[in-house]
Amino acid sequence: MRSDLSLMPETKEITSPEQASAERWERETLEPVLKKRPERKRRFETVSLDEVGRLYTPADVEGIDFERDTAFPGEFPYTRGIHPTGYRGKLWTMRQFAGFGTPEETNARFKYLMAQGQTGLSVAYDLPTLMGYDADSPLSEGEVGKCGVAVSSLADMEVLFDGIPLEEVTVSQTINAPASVLLAMYLVVAEKQGADFSKISGTLQNDILKEYIAQKEWIYPIRPAMKLVVDTFEFCTRHVPKYNPISVSGYHIREAGSTALQELAFTLRDGIEYVQWGVDAGLDVDEFVPRISFFFNAHNDFFEEIAKYRAARRIWSRVMRERFGARDPRTMQLRFHTQTAGVSLTVQQPLNNIIRVAVQALAGVLGGTQSLHTDAYDEALALPTDKAALIALRTQQIIAEETGVANTVDPLGGSYFVESLTKKMEDGALDYFDKIDSMGGMVEAIEKGFPQREIQESAYQYQKSVERGDQTIVGVNKYVMDESDGMPILVINEGVRDQQVQRLERAKARRDAGAVSNALEKLKRAASDGDNTMPATIEAVRAYATLGEVCDALRDVYGLYEEPAF
Amino acid sequence: MAERKIRVLVAKPGLDGHDRGAKVIARALRDAGMEVIYTGLRQTPEMIAAAALQEDVDAVGVSILSGAHNTLCPRIVQLLRERGMDDCLVLVGGIIPQEDITRLKEQGVSEVFLPGTSTEDIVRFLRERVGARA
Numbered sequence: 001m002r003s004d005l006s007l008m009p010e011t012k013e014i015t016s017p018e019q020a021s022a023e024r025w026e027r028e029t030l031e032p033v034l035k036k037r038p039e040r041k042r043r044f045e046t047v048s049l050d051e052v053g054r055l056y057t058p059a060d061v062e063g064i065d066f067e068r069d070t071a072f073p074g075e076f077p078y079t080r081g082i083h084p085t086g087y088r089g090k091l092w093t094m095r096q097f098a099g100f101g102t103p104e105e106t107n108a109r110f111k112y113l114m115a116q117g118q119t120g121l122s123v124a125y126d127l128p129t130l131m132g133y134d135a136d137s138p139l140s141e142g143e144v145g146k147c148g149v150a151v152s153s154l155a156d157m158e159v160l161f162d163g164i165p166l167e168e169v170t171v172s173q174t175i176n177a178p179a180s181v182l183l184a185m186y187l188v189v190a191e192k193q194g195a196d197f198s199k200i201s202g203t204l205q206n207d208i209l210k211e212y213i214a215q216k217e218w219i220y221p222i223r224p225a226m227k228l229v230v231d232t233f234e235f236c237t238r239h240v241p242k243y244n245p246i247s248v249s250g251y252h253i254r255e256a257g258s259t260a261l262q263e264l265a266f267t268l269r270d271g272i273e274y275v276q277w278g279v280d281a282g283l284d285v286d287e288f289v290p291r292i293s294f295f296f297n298a299h300n301d302f303f304e305e306i307a308k309y310r311a312a313r314r315i316w317s318r319v320m321r322e323r324f325g326a327r328d329p330r331t332m333q334l335r336f337h338t339q340t341a342g343v344s345l346t347v348q349q350p351l352n353n354i355i356r357v358a359v360q361a362l363a364g365v366l367g368g369t370q371s372l373h374t375d376a377y378d379e380a381l382a383l384p385t386d387k388a389a390l391i392a393l394r395t396q397q398i399i400a401e402e403t404g405v406a407n408t409v410d411p412l413g414g415s416y417f418v419e420s421l422t423k424k425m426e427d428g429a430l431d432y433f434d435k436i437d438s439m440g441g442m443v444e445a446i447e448k449g450f451p452q453r454e455i456q457e458s459a460y461q462y463q464k465s466v467e468r469g470d471q472t473i474v475g476v477n478k479y480v481m482d483e484s485d486g487m488p489i490l491v492i493n494e495g496v497r498d499q500q501v502q503r504l505e506r507a508k509a510r511r512d513a514g515a516v517s518n519a520l521e522k523l524k525r526a527a528s529d530g531d532n533t534m535p536a537t538i539e540a541v542r543a544y545a546t547l548g549e550v551c552d553a554l555r556d557v558y559g560l561y562e563e564p565a566f
Numbered sequence: 567m568a569e570r571k572i573r574v575l576v577a578k579p580g581l582d583g584h585d586r587g588a589k590v591i592a593r594a595l596r597d598a599g600m601e602v603i604y605t606g607l608r609q610t611p612e613m614i615a616a617a618a619l620q621e622d623v624d625a626v627g628v629s630i631l632s633g634a635h636n637t638l639c640p641r642i643v644q645l646l647r648e649r650g651m652d653d654c655l656v657l658v659g660g661i662i663p664q665e666d667i668t669r670l671k672e673q674g675v676s677e678v679f680l681p682g683t684s685t686e687d688i689v690r691f692l693r694e695r696v697g698a699r700a
Contacts, residue, residue: 127581127632142637143581216583216607256586343586347680380681382633382663456589463590467684476682489663492633563606 048259056416086409093371099124099149103159124148132551135500145496155507167195179206214256224558235534254297257459265432273442290330298360307421309367338364349475353377449566588629594685615645625655643674
């Protein structure tokens, strides 16, 4: 990397022809120009505040071997993608995250999005659901249906997927602490539709580690929560083999303020932790790891993001082969979903967000994502309106079908800059792995507050950088305008809670109370004996035990997580 | 009279766990020389008001992104007033639609800060408003 001439070492070690010619260019061509016209800034940096060089040349990729490190798509180490044909065979899945209000309203939004050409579904649940409380809990007041759809029992889930064939449509569910319960509800709805479990495909987020690290929607202490995750691995491997029981997520780590490198490192190290727990529970890596999927952020810094995705694939394939002895190529292929960076959206001049989203989405595509959510322009104000959600989907369709970027595989492969940045990401992530391994693993690192502190520090440094004006945010710290308000936003009807509580009461009145309490007792026994909790969870939700009741049963056995102060 | 440091309670009510904003603000206020107490996550309005009284703070900064502001913020104000904290400022930061801002202010919220606000603006606001009362 050539960034600052004054920092160039005086004494030269053995120089390669590539270095020698780069130095000649600096001396003969660059220096005279810099004397006449200095550059705009002393330091150019990414949105992660990482320095970027002026020019990248063959000298920057000298340590990178094509066959070993870059290679061909569809082959180890998958730097260039997991499919030999990239998007020429199949485009990424356009999967817009949606959910608000009642299950009826969200069901209608799903059907609208599918009618507009969306190819997969993704459910956003409200905060009570995410925290394992029913709509009628006092803690749910003011929160029901606000930032996602409210689901308290199977009765809600039946409405949510009414008319949506779960054997055919892949559904992603963003749910973590109570994920096993929502998976159980989903499977019972599928069963009632007559679906064959062996054909059901879709994804459960179920990534509890990043909750302790970043998003902080936890219920139980870390270790029993990890046990619940392993239960879903075991259950799905045996009974729902096409389903992804986890989506190891960097998205929330990044939204909480991490750098791109921290997002990459902590997410993959979380992935390693899940694999290790699965192996320790007696699962075969080549049996369950192929169904582990990932989820990354697409932030503003275009090349940094692309390098992050390419590095993620390379690291994962090597770790699976070298650390876990994987033999099946599918175990080594990192598949991921991407969402554009919600945190980058501005309240100011909100239509500018359409452009941000388009560029971020393009990075996800050039990085080889398997599926993509594009944020709506009004999301710094509220949940998206129909119109905003539609433009977000159209953005993906334009990238896919008008720009030509999907015509060739990994078009940026071989770029001196992108390859060098990919290597830098890989090296940086491996350094973080060493640190976390030396603490005993990711669970121990979280207990020590390590990733949490790293992220807090980065978030603060970024804020300071924006306030100094080093990082530009158009409309916020540059090109600021006086704005008259008046953009229509989605308003959640305050009556959602009443409607949900009524449905909950009806479901409770109809159900067989004995069957519910038997199933909940069985669940508690499974939890305290260390048995797989999925069969009892399914039995409970089938009997219309509510989400809150099932989670309470597990709270009784496992206790609650208390965040240490750091 | 020795100058008393401005004391602020940074609070995160409701079920939401997104604490990036709360933590950045807490640190920025501390760096500006204020005494900051952070409540931690999932505090009820009752817990927040009790902490504000116990810590004898000049202001409560409420971070809220979940849409539950119309339920939670007025109750925090009301509970503070019931406990005799008539002068305690209540600042709200988060994703708050424009029409709700007007209503929240009518209900006693001192100011609402939206995404993109500079921490320096919040520091200045607190110095002016708390300083003016001293």
